[in-house]
Amino acid sequence: MRAVRAPAHPGRVAILQADLLAKRFGPVTAVEEVSLTVAEGEIAGLLGPNGAGKSTTLHMLLGLVTPDSGRIRIFGLDLERHRTEVLNQVNFSASYLGLPGVLQVREVLDAFARLYGLRRPAGRVAEVVELLELGPLLRRKVIDLSSGQQTRVQLAKALLNRPRLLILDEPTAALDPDAGDRIRSLLVGVAREWGGAMLITSHNMREVERMCDRIHFMSGGRIIATGTAAELAGLFGVADLEEVFLKVARQ
Numbered sequence: 001m002r003a004v005r006a007p008a009h010p011g012r013v014a015i016l017q018a019d020l021l022a023k024r025f026g027p028v029t030a031v032e033e034v035s036l037t038v039a040e041g042e043i044a045g046l047l048g049p050n051g052a053g054k055s056t057t058l059h060m061l062l063g064l065v066t067p068d069s070g071r072i073r074i075f076g077l078d079l080e081r082h083r084t085e086v087l088n089q090v091n092f093s094a095s096y097l098g099l100p101g102v103l104q105v106r107e108v109l110d111a112f113a114r115l116y117g118l119r120r121p122a123g124r125v126a127e128v129v130e131l132l133e134l135g136p137l138l139r140r141k142v143i144d145l146s147s148g149q150q151t152r153v154q155l156a157k158a159l160l161n162r163p164r165l166l167i168l169d170e171p172t173a174a175l176d177p178d179a180g181d182r183i184r185s186l187l188v189g190v191a192r193e194w195g196g197a198m199l200i201t202s203h204n205m206r207e208v209e210r211m212c213d214r215i216h217f218m219s220g221g222r223i224i225a226t227g228t229a230a231e232l233a234g235l236f237g238v239a240d241l242e243e244v245f246l247k248v249a250r251q
């Protein structure tokens with residue numbers, strides 16, 4: 001299949017550059033020849049059916065999984081050689097990442113603020129609490145929160161260090177339509193305001209169409225197409241991203 005490769009932001013600095021990543025788990029090839037870039041200020045989407053290799057790719061970009069081959073540069077630095085310097089300016093949120101359930105929301109945020117070595121931890125915690133509307137939940141234990149509320153705490157934690165690169169694995173999967181809508185607006189605002197870059201996975205095609213400047217579509221461990229939602233729809237000869245997804249998943 002011919003791939004569309006549209007440069008989203010020609011001339012802008014590449015925040016993330018991954019070249020020819022590959023990862024096998026025993027007999028399973030999870031990721032093969034994956035190359036992608038995310039530019040400063042860009043929100044990029046990584047889409048694909050279940051098992052396409054999205055999470056494995058994200059985990060390699062976060063240094064959680066070691067690639068069998070390939071190279072990752074973030075902020076122009078090699079991730080393997082400059083791991084601490086790079087990861088200090090990156091953050092990640094995923095619904096499957098548990099937070100310490102016995103702690104109150106305030107304690108969780110304070111603990112991460114200290115862990116990140118923030119200069120004004122109390123001020124920054126107050127900012128993310130306001131951004132994610134967590135004020136009424138601060139004294140509640142994480143384990144007692146609904147999954148949507150826990151997602152908001154996860155996102156607050158992920159924004160604490162003002163990451164230059166924010167990686168989100170299905171950020172709004174547990175949120176109701178209203179909360180999801182507000183979080184999407186917030187994330188777009190954060191990307192535009194900070195000039196940081198975001199890479200997100202999602203199974204919500206409307207969300208991806210609304211948020212993402214550019215989409216990398218994965219199937220069978222490979223990126224099979226890259227472009228805007230409209231470019232991908234054109235490439236596959238369908239009306240929208242939802243139909244692209246169905247076409248790829250059913251092939």
Ligand SMILES: Nc1ncnc2c1ncn2[C@@H]1O[C@H](COP(=O)(O)OP(=O)(O)OP(=O)(O)O)[C@@H](O)[C@H]1O
Binds near residue numbers: 025028050051053055
């Ligand atoms: N730790 C692991 N050990 C063995 N196989 C793994 C491991 N992690 C992932 N895989 C396999 O690699 C392939 C890609 O998995 P991955 O989780 O990256 O897909 P995904 O696109 O994120 O899927 P989903 O949309 O379901 O979250 C799958 O076949 C999966 O079973």
